[in-house]
Amino acid sequence: MASLGVVKRLLVSAAVLCGLAGFSAVAASAPAVSAPAPELAEYRGKLVYVDFWASWCVPCRQSFPWMNSMHQQYGSKGLVILAVNMDQVRTEADAFLKQYPADFAIRFDPQGQLAQQFKVRGMPTSALVGRDGKVLWTHEGFRSKDPAALEQALRKALQ
Secondary structure (H helix, E strand, O other), X not given: OOOHHHHHHHHHHHHHHHOOOOEEEOOOOOOOOOOOOHHHHOOOOOEEEEEEEOOOOOOHHHHXXXXXXXXXXXXXXXXXXXXXXXXXXHHHHHHHHHHOOOOOEEEXXXXXXXXXXXXXXXXXXXXXXXXXXXXXXXXXXXOOOHHHHHHHHHHHHHO
């Protein structure tokens, strides 16, 4: 099994090679988020793509179909997708989900407690959490150029 340093170097190299604007690698000494976040503790040992979203987020309308596709393709290989809603009014999130159904796990964080742990600044923000509970990388936004690069980074992390 590769050390975290090797994995980090591979991810950073992949980000540079793929031109992953919006990605940021997190230091190897980043604290594990699974201990204070019961929402993630159940996924320990799996690769978790955490996506913070809100009903008013226009790019989220594009990211949800993509996350459904990633869940279908890589769920059996150990990828878990967890979308965390930030709406304070649950009915707004429910209306979004009727228009853009999710085949993956949804959690609600109206007070933003989990979002604070991930230092979310904009919607959507995603993070890839390794099997050890540490954040491997984060990504802000969802632009038309992002899906291919994100998928490539997910595939590399699953290896």
